[in-house]
Amino acid sequence: MESALAAAEKVLAPLPELSPDVEEMYKDLHRHPELGFQEFRTAGIAAESLRACGYEVHEGVGGTGVVGLLRNGEGPVVLLRADMDGLPVAEDSGLEYAATDATGLRDGRQVPVMHACGHDVHVACLVGAARLLARAREHWSGTVVALFQPAEELGTGARAMLADGLFDRVPRPDAVLAQHVSPLAAGHTAYCPGVCMAASDEVRITFHGVGGHGSRPEAANDPVLTAAAFVQRVQMIVSREIATGERAVLTVGSITAGEAANVIPDTAEVALSVRSFTPSVRTRVLASIERIARAESDAAGAPRHPDVRHSSGFPVSRNDDALTDRVNAALRDRLGEDKVHEIGPITGSEDVQHLADAAGAPLYYWWVGGWESEEFLRAYRAGTADRDIPANHSPRFAPVLRPTLGTGVTTMTVAALSCLAAGG
Numbered sequence: 001m002e003s004a005l006a007a008a009e010k011v012l013a014p015l016p017e018l019s020p021d022v023e024e025m026y027k028d029l030h031r032h033p034e035l036g037f038q039e040f041r042t043a044g045i046a047a048e049s050l051r052a053c054g055y056e057v058h059e060g061v062g063g064t065g066v067v068g069l070l071r072n073g074e075g076p077v078v079l080l081r082a083d084m085d086g087l088p089v090a091e092d093s094g095l096e097y098a099a100t101d102a103t104g105l106r107d108g109r110q111v112p113v114m115h116a117c118g119h120d121v122h123v124a125c126l127v128g129a130a131r132l133l134a135r136a137r138e139h140w141s142g143t144v145v146a147l148f149q150p151a152e153e154l155g156t157g158a159r160a161m162l163a164d165g166l167f168d169r170v171p172r173p174d175a176v177l178a179q180h181v182s183p184l185a186a187g188h189t190a191y192c193p194g195v196c197m198a199a200s201d202e203v204r205i206t207f208h209g210v211g212g213h214g215s216r217p218e219a220a221n222d223p224v225l226t227a228a229a230f231v232q233r234v235q236m237i238v239s240r241e242i243a244t245g246e247r248a249v250l251t252v253g254s255i256t257a258g259e260a261a262n263v264i265p266d267t268a269e270v271a272l273s274v275r276s277f278t279p280s281v282r283t284r285v286l287a288s289i290e291r292i293a294r295a296e297s298d299a300a301g302a303p304r305h306p307d308v309r310h311s312s313g314f315p316v317s318r319n320d321d322a323l324t325d326r327v328n329a330a331l332r333d334r335l336g337e338d339k340v341h342e343i344g345p346i347t348g349s350e351d352v353q354h355l356a357d358a359a360g361a362p363l364y365y366w367w368v369g370g371w372e373s374e375e376f377l378r379a380y381r382a383g384t385a386d387r388d389i390p391a392n393h394s395p396r397f398a399p400v401l402r403p404t405l406g407t408g409v410t411t412m413t414v415a416a417l418s419c420l421a422a423g424g
Helices: 004-012 015-031 040-052 119-135 157-163 223-234 236-241 279-299 321-335 352-359 373-382 404-419
Strands: 056-061 065-072 077-083 103-106 109-112 140-149 175-185 189-191 194-197 199-208 248-256 267-276 307-314 317-319 340-342 363-371
Touching: 004 119, 004 321, 004 404, 015 040, 015 119, 015 404, 040 056, 040 065, 040 119, 040 140, 065 119, 065 157, 077 119, 077 352, 077 404, 119 140, 119 175, 119 363, 119 404, 140 157, 140 352, 140 404, 157 352, 175 189, 175 352, 175 373, 175 404, 189 321, 199 223, 199 279, 223 236, 223 248, 223 267, 223 279, 236 248, 236 279, 248 279, 267 279, 279 307, 317 321, 317 352, 317 363, 321 340, 321 363, 321 404, 352 363, 363 373, 363 404
Parallel strands: 077 140, 077 175, 175 363, 189 340
Antiparallel strands: 056 065, 065 140, 103 109, 189 363, 194 317, 199 267, 199 307, 248 267
């Protein structure tokens, strides 16, 4: 049996030849982003690419999901996951392949769309890894499941695929692997052991009032003022109700009320995002939000209590210790010790944990740097990286092509090989 490192070298040998195709696919995907459950074009590209290199392909899983299956003898089943959806963001990256004209339908409205979170990188890199694994089957044994997931940004894509019988179509994996491009130095990777990403909850609160003329507020009950007081007060939950050793983030992302400056509306809606790492903190924050909403409504003399709607899309993500160590050893062998970095938990959220939990399989999730290395390092040393390097979801988020894509293909391929059985 050849060593894992030797096998990786041979499987990755065609990467320079493959790289131009990966780059062109990435540019094409970036020009044509699609919102969650609208990824028809992206899904078609993924399905066609998998078929071309010998995968058994299942389309329309959970709406627009695509799953490719490559059986190659006895051995573990490894699931490699990429998310496909873009965001309702107007691009301001300055790239020549920017999605400046892309639109999609959200809540009944046409909105601009951009790959502001790098899911185009994920798709292109998984296609590249799938092609390399298919071309070098003599160097590994087992089954590869290449999964292209819709609607990660909505927190519902993984569950939709599971509800649509994902594991009736493909075997349950022994390991689930996923990666995410990030505003770190290109060519480098980062990981967090154990709990690595926060749970996320969305809360929408509708405050009720009594509408009227803007010139006569005394004859109305202004829900906008109630909502404004709530927004101020709710920020104190994290600073005054959560212990300093705990972590939580509470963000008010949307306030919607009225249509005209001279009309007091009947209602005002506030939408919040809550991130937490433990059930106790999550429960406390959500309860406090509702308590404060009712208290501000009572203080305003509102005609009725607010309506509170809550949805939980993202679970806490946990990296399995043994799988993390195994994959990281392979990544260090290939990339070098100085290119694999440990970081702390981040307050972003992911739904890939649903796939691992449903399969009863361990998860390993890591980050791939996408920013020009010297520029990032200058900002990092100056302590200004958070301000100077556009992060995911920014309209200026623009990963560099090289070495980002090559690194992403490499890390996904090496991670898969570290979990599959050795070839002959």
